[in-house]
Amino acid sequence: MTHPPRAGFGIMTAPMQVGYHDVLRVWREADAIPEIEHAWLFDHLMPIGGDPSGPTYEGWTLLSALAAQTRRLRLGLLVTSNRFRPPAMLAKIAATVDIVSGGRLDLGIGAGSRPGHPLARREYDAHGLPFHDSAHAVGSLAEACTVIRRLWTEEEPFDVHGTYVQLTGAFCNPKPVQRPHPPILIGGRSAPTLRVAAEHADLWNIPGGDIDDAIARSALLDRYCTEIGRDPASITRSIHLPVSYDRPGATRDAIGEAIDADFRHLVLGLPAPYPADVVRWVADELISTSPRL
Template identity: 90%
Template sequence: MTHTTRPRFGIMTAPSQVDYHDVLRVWREADSIPEIEHAWLFDHLMPIGGDPGGPTYESWTLLSALAAHTRRLRLGVLVTSNRFRPPAVLAKIAATVDIVSGGRLEFGIGAGSRPSHPLARREYAAHGLPFHDSAHAVGSLAEACTVIRRLWTEEEPFDFHGTYLHLTGAFGNPKPVQRPHPPILIGGRSSSTLRVVAEHADLWNIPGGDIDDAVRRSALLDRYCTEIGRDPASITRSVLLPVSYGRPGATRDAIGDAIDAGFRHIVLGLPAPYPADVARWVTDELISTSAEAVSDT
């Protein structure tokens, strides 16, 4: 994967409290604007904000539909909960989306919802999913990354017997379009997750808001990379920043702070409802001015 110093801007549309056609409208518009290079969904099965009984779409099903309706955007889920789907099944889902998109998938994954978030916790009980402790979540994430990469790249069936995952005769066919495999983005901020990032990720994402904390976490990731003999610069630093339609200046300031701190993969979270021509607004009010500021420095 090629890393550049030029910031790459994208959008995130949470597929919750919205209609499918609203999301499709925004993605189609963004697909026509070269300054917007990537687009993302999140991975929840029930709302974590707004009306708790409102609609929430399954992210990978929706992503496949959006992949079929776009031609240029890199796309992904920021980030997939490793708690929701067996990793070998997820590898199959992701390979399918990479094929549907013509090789545009960026594979985002994480340990899963924070146990302190009550609205995130309820979706596990509601769907019959176990909610293990953080050590289990992070350990199984590391094994999932290993298994998923092997399913994407190995030509012969294999067995895997880890602490958390056990597969017999595992084999992935068809393979993703991208070689050797789609870029792997891991999201999270805990020190244990950052060790998994150092081992497995091409990109690392952290939610913005506290840029000083993000900088400290990035420095910790550098240390973990050095400990295992990996060049820290080989992992692109990504940040999710919330967009304020009413206060674009505050969003521009947050973008500038993130870029100054070394984050070159910028995901702009769009709150719903989405105004008409929102992708063009984001480009003109946020991306273009931020890119100009970088070029002037």
């Protein structure tokens, strides 16, 4: 009898409304707890919750610092906004972080914030970044994934004359540590994003929400994989689940539902402020007690 892959757990610490040393404390603790296999930040330039003028750290800069302060955890951004950085620049940043981490990066990437999210939208205006429509966002995401993979794997400079990406003499040196390249995690739930995931993703993450919706979106991803001749099982299914410190039973139930729905990469979102020994609590109260493991 073939058993499904074992579920693996990680944490997510949204780097807003917290201090650097608070995040560092949690990641160092997680790095020493084997039940936690991966850790994530998000990619926003301004808060999307709480005090709108509160602190928010730039995700890739903070990720590189945390990569240098940890030894075991796989790490990434859940997920990078493809709207923020040109893909060739992102490939260079990510290669650097993979080297700093000793080959522990998962590249999380998505189309970027929904146009209807006002707290997310304002960060584009505040930083002078263009905010194109959804079709542009998804189309440019597909081109970005192709360009980033080529930069990580090709040994000679190349040009790109795409619809959204124009490059002359593109080249990335040094390459990432991981071969052939760091895994690519694509996050999102829209049908157009799932089509991009079917073509490019090693992992697909859905940002929580209703489990029935997650199951339906996963089935749609299966369909898109089949249409292009890809084995749907080659894409690991990932889900972000918010943690409740006050109602751990509800979080355990959500974990069980996700595992029953064949999500094998579970990211547990930790709300700030972080209690002392929060990661040990997660391991003992949420992971070790799960009846599905």
